[in-house]
Amino acid sequence: MKKILITGGAGFIGSHLVHLMVRKYPNYHIYNLDKLTYAGNLENLKDIEKESNYTFIKGDIVDENFINELFAEHNFDGLIHLAAESHVDRSIHSPLEFIYTNIVGTVNLLNAARNTWKEDMGNKRFYHVSTDEVYGSLGETGAFVETTPYDPHSPYSASKASSDHLVRAYHDTYGLNIVISNCSNNYGPYQFPEKLIPLFINNILHNRPLPVYGKGINVRDWLYVEDHVKAIDLIYHQGRKGETYNIGGNNEWKNIDLIHQLIAITDELLQRPKGTSTQLITFVSDRKGHDLRYAIDASKIKNELGWQPSVQFDEGFRTTVKWYLDNEDWLKNVTSGNYQKYYEEMYSNR
Numbered sequence: 001m002k003k004i005l006i007t008g009g010a011g012f013i014g015s016h017l018v019h020l021m022v023r024k025y026p027n028y029h030i031y032n033l034d035k036l037t038y039a040g041n042l043e044n045l046k047d048i049e050k051e052s053n054y055t056f057i058k059g060d061i062v063d064e065n066f067i068n069e070l071f072a073e074h075n076f077d078g079l080i081h082l083a084a085e086s087h088v089d090r091s092i093h094s095p096l097e098f099i100y101t102n103i104v105g106t107v108n109l110l111n112a113a114r115n116t117w118k119e120d121m122g123n124k125r126f127y128h129v130s131t132d133e134v135y136g137s138l139g140e141t142g143a144f145v146e147t148t149p150y151d152p153h154s155p156y157s158a159s160k161a162s163s164d165h166l167v168r169a170y171h172d173t174y175g176l177n178i179v180i181s182n183c184s185n186n187y188g189p190y191q192f193p194e195k196l197i198p199l200f201i202n203n204i205l206h207n208r209p210l211p212v213y214g215k216g217i218n219v220r221d222w223l224y225v226e227d228h229v230k231a232i233d234l235i236y237h238q239g240r241k242g243e244t245y246n247i248g249g250n251n252e253w254k255n256i257d258l259i260h261q262l263i264a265i266t267d268e269l270l271q272r273p274k275g276t277s278t279q280l281i282t283f284v285s286d287r288k289g290h291d292l293r294y295a296i297d298a299s300k301i302k303n304e305l306g307w308q309p310s311v312q313f314d315e316g317f318r319t320t321v322k323w324y325l326d327n328e329d330w331l332k333n334v335t336s337g338n339y340q341k342y343y344e345e346m347y348s349n350r
């Protein structure tokens with residue numbers, strides 16, 4: 001039985017990946033290592049927690065001794081690393097946690113893999129999951145390719161860029177069998193309601209203002225989370241050693257257009273008269289260093305591995321809105337605790 005370690009498996013994308021791997025590969029044992037920060041939630045994994053090929057481990061990737069002991073104990077066959085501090089606004093507010101988890105945590109994993117795997121290093125896989133935000137901001141045209149120079153602007157993207165460079169350095173220097181993917185914005189169930197889509201659904205539900213940064217003209221390329229985890233599965237198994245793959249939805253939306261679409265679907269599902277929640281739109285001061293546009297050229301993964309998005313945006317978006325409305329308890333649970341404090345700090349003076 002192969003032993004695969006997934007880090008950050010209780011978060012948004014990680015929980016979808018854990019589901020896929022546990023169900024699709026009964027001959028793999030999936031170890032999910034997660035610190036359970038505000039963004040990690042074991043409720044996301046309730047339906048697979050008793051599977052015999054699944055084990056949850058609570059722990060912090062920043063804790064070097066713990067990581068070394070974990071690797072020594074298990075001799076994993078591979079690792080898919082998603083654990084991260086992932087929200088740009090939080091990184092602007094308090095960058096240090098991003099440096100610890102995203103950079104130091106990644107180096108701890110790299111060192112543990114290198115030291116444990118030794119001569120067998122070429123056969124074991126170290127897969128680092130990253131973001132398109134490392135490439136910086138595009139103008140009106142063009143798209144990021146794998147060779148686009150890095151130009152991160154937020155503490156979040158700078159910390160992810162740094163970790164990407166370190167992962168490549170461990171390939172070039174020590175021969176570690178790495179792959180990296182850089183994906184565009186994901187949407188879908190189980191995303192913490194600090195990110196645009198679940199935050200706005202939750203606010204519409206409670207008739208709270210919808211804080212649109214700047215003029216709402218920034219553009220993001222949205223991909224359904226299930227499509228992302230299918231790409232991760234493919235890259236983990238078939239991606240070439242040392243390579244980077246861009247993953248994207250080929251689905252660009254200006255924020256304000258996406259928000260109008262979101263309002264239309266949410267109002268319809270809540271059986272409110274058409275356009276009711278449009279009045280909640282509130283333009284607030286812009287995010288500092290706000291990247292104007294992201295877009296991914298995903299032709300490499302399409303040509304090499306045959307991946308392309310399978311979920312149409314209309315369908316994925318409606319499914320997503322419906323999921324949050326049907327799972328109000330999940331929303332309530334994750335927004336209890338420190339959420340109120342977070343929300344006030346982030347939005348009270350905008």
Ligand code: NAD
Binds near residue numbers: 084
């Ligand atoms: P998330 O914030 O929902 O989940 C992150 C998970 O990591 C949480 O379960 C959290 O508890 C865990 N974690 C945080 N710090 C940890 C630590 N020190 N030790 C162990 N676990 C820790 O994030 P997400 O949106 O699921 O993103 C997952 C990965 O994908 C990240 O690396 C992110 O950079 C990348 N990514 C995200 C997107 C997106 O749109 N969400 C797009 C491209 C890439």
Ligand code: TYD
Binds near residue numbers: 213219
């Ligand atoms: P977000 O979901 O935070 O993802 P990212 O910053 O990683 O792209 O934000 C998506 C877009 O929505 C981004 O352009 C910022 C904008 N935004 C708002 O206008 N208001 C908000 O309250 C949030 C959270 C984001």
